[in-house]
Amino acid sequence: MKYFFDFILAIFLTSFSYYIASSVLRNGLLFWQALIIGFSVVSLGALTEALGSPMWLIVLVPFPVGMFLLYLFLNVTVSQWLLTYIITLAICTVIHIPMSYFFHFHSLIPAWKLS
Secondary structure: OHHHHHHHHHHHHHHHHHHHHHHHOOOOOOHHHHHHHHHHHHHHHHHHHHOOOOHHHHHHOHHHHHHHHHHHHHOOOHHHHHHHHHHHHHHHHHHHHHHHHHHOOOOOOOOOOOO
16 A cells, blocks of 8 residues: 555656646646656656666666657747756656655655665
8 A cells, every 4th residue: 555655646746846847937738747747757667666677777767758748748849848857857856855855755766765
């Protein structure tokens, strides 16, 4: 049950990162689109982990999917898309630090355990 809760929490926090980044730049990513990206990224990471892959691969595999879906949903120039993605990664990192340190929650960036 804890894994399921962590999985759902990771989806929402990842989706929140994408949504906030697009809102900062006024790109107009809808929340349901952010949820699709969050679900895809976290699910692919969880599947890669379940297959017993090394940690670097678990972290690396979801990146292209998140990048592609963000580009597809935003429908903006490549430079706007890249800036949105960089802000998304920064927000995800900022969320990960307190979640990992205070709550021992490592599902956002599994290889980076602060606690």
